[in-house]
């Protein structure tokens with residue numbers, strides 16, 4: 420048995436390959452370096468969905484915009500009880516109201532839903548009314564408009580596109596595996612997406628970037644980094660944004676997102692102070708992890724620069740996991756369709772290690 424299914428191949432996929440030794444990510448025959456910063460999210464969704472829906476139109480920009488408009492009606496269900504939950508839990512509850520199905524319309528509404536609901540939840544937590552979608556905008560630009568109530572700059576929309584494309588799919592990560600298990604029972608795409616979100620929200624997976632900001636704020640200045648990190652490790656804490664099950668080198672998504680932070684900062688004309696500080700913390704963290712865990716190759720993962728990028732785009736840290744879901748949902752759906760098309764029910768075995776049955780005493 421492999422603890423945590425490490426190194427177990429549990430599916431064949433045409434969707435993405437994670438090469439943990441080379442630090443390379445391929446999404447449907449394209450390298451991440453060629454996609455990130457050069458592709459809109461709608462194009463990435465099209466790339467992932469190709470071959471999995473017979474009625475896929477050549478351009479998803481308008482159909483996805485119309486799906487955003489359609490799901491906005493569900494935002495009226497956002498009440499005080501849902502707003503008392505964590506943002507990702509409130510978004511999950513709203514998605515759970517959508518009907519199950521396996522068709523393209525269901526799929527597009529599920530891609531639209533985390534975007535529309537995340538913006539509405541963030542605004543409602545600030546006491547602001549939700550902003551309805553604008554069907555004339557691209558997905559990333561409309562998300563920022565629904566979040567802030569004003570049109571974003573081209574650089575901001577491009578930065579969010581880069582993020583969403585960078586995280587749209589990543590092999591058989593925990594949330595995608597959960598989505599495939601659910602899809603394999605033929606429960607429907609909504610159920611598969613809900614399984615994906617539920618697995619994503621944990622701090623070892625998609626819940627890490629919020630705590631990265633807490634770490635940066637806790638450290639405060641580069642000269643405090645070593646002492647803060649050593650104290651955290653001495654307590655037995657893990658450093659959020661570092662380490663990965665598959666990558667034994669730097670996660671290539673970290674570079675794609677760091678470049679996006681730099682482009683955004685250059686476009687705004689602001690000094691990249693926060694980025695320089697984060698780089699100093701990253702350098703200290705990597706040095707200490709190498710000292711402490713020389714046998715385990717621990718490097719920067721996607722979540723470290725996710726935190727910087729989403730912070731620069733004015734998402735509150737409490738909603739970072741929601742934004743991860745906004746991007747990853749396309750991967751979950753494509754994997755669910757792939758599972759349905761060729762896969763059997765996923766039903767592994769367990770080995771019983773409990774006590775032998777005790778005979779019942781006669782009364």
Ligand code: ACO
Pocket residue numbers: 423622623624625627656657658659660661662663664665712715717720721722
């Ligand atoms: N900080 C400190 N120590 C770490 C870290 C870390 N971030 N990551 C792993 N380690 C240590 C573990 O304590 C363990 O040490 P030990 O052998 O002395 O007990 C060793 O490295 C191996 O760790 P595992 O838990 O076996 O590695 P696994 O492959 O299960 O974990 C994971 C991968 C969960 C991502 C882990 O590195 C981690 O917890 N990182 C921090 C959370 C994080 O950033 N998550 C986002 C990952 S990217 C994503 O999901 C999108």
